[in-house]
Amino acid sequence: MRASDIMSRPVVTTTPGSLLMDAVVRLTEGGFAGLPVVDEEQQVVGMITESDALRAAEQANTTGTATAPRVADVMTSPVAVVSTNDDVVDIARLMLGDRLRSLPVVENGELVGIVSRRDVLKPLVRPDDVVAAHVQAVLDAYSGQHGRWSVELVGRVAVIRGEFDDTAEQRVVISLVRTVPGITDARVE
16 A cells, blocks of 8 residues: 555645645644645645644743744654655654654645645554445446446455456456455455
8 A cells, every 4th residue: 555545634734934824724624633834836845743842932022022033943854755656664664763644745845735644544443344335336436337346355465356358457446346445465266
């Protein structure tokens, strides 16, 4: 499974010139652990996290700063990012190793999504019946008819049964099924 399979989008972001208070409102109202900070080209230039905001509030209280801080003043930079093709296992290792709660996902340098710890965990805990129903919906949508193919989960491997027009159609169906979160592989029988 890749980052593109589990990432959340659209991404709520902020900019370096934004007021810190505006970013904090976005963090708290959205229930986010962090917000990517992007420039005009949607390139990730930093992250503003709950910890960054708390440190800034504490510093303002101890120094009596009167000016309103900007995101650029307190954001974490540089920031780790992952690509859409990065494997979820590698993303989990990075999160654990660096104690990160979320990671921006980029494609050609541009922000396209975000992966949180929750996103990484969801496919691990999806009940088989929910995953199988999702796979069946994908199969029915592709074929244009209900029940042309059936699916059975063996572990996290989808076993697809039914008639196929040719091997090219089998390959397409296998590729589609592999995109379903919670599926590690697919095969036809």
